[in-house]
Amino acid sequence: MDAEHLAVILATTLVLLGSSKHYTADAENRHVFLDWEVSYAVRSPLGVARRVITIDGRLPGPLLNLTTNDVAHINVVNTLDEPFLLTWNGLQMRRNSWNDGVAGTNCAISPTENWTYVFQAKDEVGSFFYRPSLGLHAAAGGHGPIRVNNRPVIAVPFAQPDSEFDVLIGDWYNMDVKEMRGYLDRGRDLPSPDGILINGLGPYAADFTFQPGRTYRLRVSNVGTRTSLSFRIQGHKLLLVEAEGTYTRQKHYASLDVHPGQSLSVLVTADQLPKPSYYMVVSSLFVEPELFGVANVLYAGSGGLQPPGAAPLEDLSSHNGYNRSMEQARTVRMNLTCGAARPNPQGSFRYGRINMSRTLLLRNDEAEIGGRRRCTVNGVSFAGAATPLKLADHFDLAGVFAVVSGRPERRRQPSLGTAVIDARYRDFVQIVFENRVPSLQTWHLDGYNFFVAGMGWGKWSPDARSTYNLVDAIYRSTVQVYPSAWTAVLVSLDNEGMWNLRSQSLDRRYLGQEIYMRVSQGSSEVPDPRDELPMPPNALLCGKAKSSKIGRA
Incomplete structure (x- = not known):
């Protein structure tokens, strides 16, 4: 067993024994111990009071600030009246889907209970975020920023910025999550959101202070329910430098699209004439009426704020x-x-x-199943199971999930199912997302980044490969698929485990637009801990896995 796995396993044991002592198996594997309390609070970011989910009383929650190869120990205490889980959007959780924090891999943390996540930010850097993963909890908040910084011995490909800001943007509903569930359970679409928040605040309430002449890194994440957003700063250029853990070819933009679940980093230089303030503008894309979130960018010493509405919002429209x-x-x-x-x-x-060993073609659509509107992937609408799929696979429990081909099946009637795609460890796979509905979709794969090789209008065909970018495609974990269009990604399956592949639109995921991918070597032997960590000693058991006959065998 190598040092990284020894560090994670022994550190988990220390947590269970109540020790706060840092154990280090490798001088570069720093251990970060945190205690987070999840609770309800009342906030009125758009002038209407509603119940939100906070982490340590904050929305957004505290920054998870790591460096490559750090081991995080995050003890989450659930004071809600519902089961709860957090997932780590964009972190690859190397060989450790046990701590992925979605219903297919983890039993939920019950009310009044706690559970400690232990994972390593192994071989990654970048800008990410955490959020709740059950039901529509994420529409009520519970999110916060994640940074994974370069090790000191590896330089970033740009001059060190003078400071950094985490900027969490997203659409917001004044209605309670239970009311949102009611809409969807009755077969109705959600109405348009009520507004756009920046760091949990409504229009003109958030401030960012710049020193004239200095350069800042802004780590921007779309943590909203379902709306694509345009991000820009009045009068300033955005230099894109990173997207979900990959440094990008540097290019200036006047505005950047950030689709649901996506993260990126830009550099902004305070090189404009000092005046009371500029606006940071976040506007909705592809919905009517256009919605705006506005924050103030203040030049230190310039003498206060512009009055709200000093620039007509229509002048700030993205027209994209x-x-x-x-x-x-x-x-x-x-x-x-x-x-x-x-x-x-x-x-x-x-x-x-690299030769592709397999092509998965995933078509998302809508259908009525059992008298209810549902979202489907290749005709199957995902139905959650009482037993996490990871535990069912580990204990060889029958009847929990069904293995599917990962291709559309002819003459298949839309149905409910708990679908899992079997995939072979170390294969190089093409996944084609084909969107058959008139709204933009975003897809996210836990445990991985993938190369976004191509996208186009209409139906995908093998001939589309001639249009692929096979040299410098962006390598990220969340990708958009435009209406009546396709997106093709290439992924090296080098991370064993049970991994969630889901819509990043919370409403569509709630209605069944997700699937799991089981990446394994296909043998019945116990996985080598160099390829996948063993079940952690603090793993929660539920459903069929709770049987006394199984225990922790």
Whole structure:
């Protein structure tokens, strides 16, 4: 067993024994211990009081600030009146789907109970966020920023900024989550959101202070319910430098699209004439009426704020349609020459020269099943199981999930199912997302980043491969699929485990637009801990796995 796995396993044991002492199996594996309390609070970011979910009383919650190879120990105390889980959007959870924090891998933390996540930020850097994963909890908050910083021995591919800001943006509903569930359970679509928040605050309530002439890194994440957003700062250029753990080819933009669940980093230089303030503007895309979130960018010493509404909102409109959005997406590419988590250049993994072993074609659609509107993937609408799929697989419990092909099946009638795609460890796979509904979709794969090789309108065909970017495609974990269009990604299956592949639109995931991928070597032997960590000693057991006959065998 190597040092990284020894560190995670022994550190978990220390937590269970009540020790706060740091155990280090490797001088570079720093251990970070945190206690977070999840609770309800009342907030009125848009002037209407509603119940929200906070972490340590804050919305957004506290920053999880790590460096490559750190081991995080996060004890989550649930004071809600419902079961709860957090998931780590974008972190790859190397060989450790046991701590992924979704219903298919973890039993929920019951009210008044606690559970400690233990995971390593192994071989990754970047900007991410955490959020609740059960039901529609994420529509009530419970999110916060994650930074994974470069090790000191590996330089970032730009001058060190003078400071950094985490900017969490998202659409917001004044209605309670239970009312939102009622809409969806009755087969109705959610109405348009009521507004856009920036760091949990409504229009003109958030402030960012810049020193004239200095440069700042803004780590931006769309943590909203379902709306694509345009991000910009009045009068300033945005230099895109990173997207979900990959350093990008540096390019200036006037505005950037950030789709649900996506994260990116930009550099902004305070190089404009000092005046009371500029506006940071976040506006909705592809919905009517257009909604705006506005924050104040203050130049230190410039003498206060612009009055709210000093610039008409229509003057700040993005005017960004689907075609323009896709064109912008194609310009986001990988920086091939710099290192990231490791010193070797990001472009040294020449993915375009690897033969694809398999193509998965996933079509999302809608159907009426049992008299209810549902969202489907290849005709199957995901139905959650009382037993996490990871535990069912570990204990060889029958009847919990069904293995599917990962391709549309002819003459299949839409149905409910708990679908899992079997995938072979170390295969190189193409996943094609085909969107058959008139709204933009975003897809996220836990445990992995993938190369966004191509996207286009209409139905995908093998001939589309001639249009792929096989040199410097962006490598990220969340990708958009435009209406009546397709997106193709390439992924190296180097992370064993049970991994969630889901819509990042909370309403569509609630209605069944998700599936799991079981990545394994296909043998009945116990996995080698170099490939996948064993079940942690503090794992919660529920459903069929709670049987006294199984225990922790």
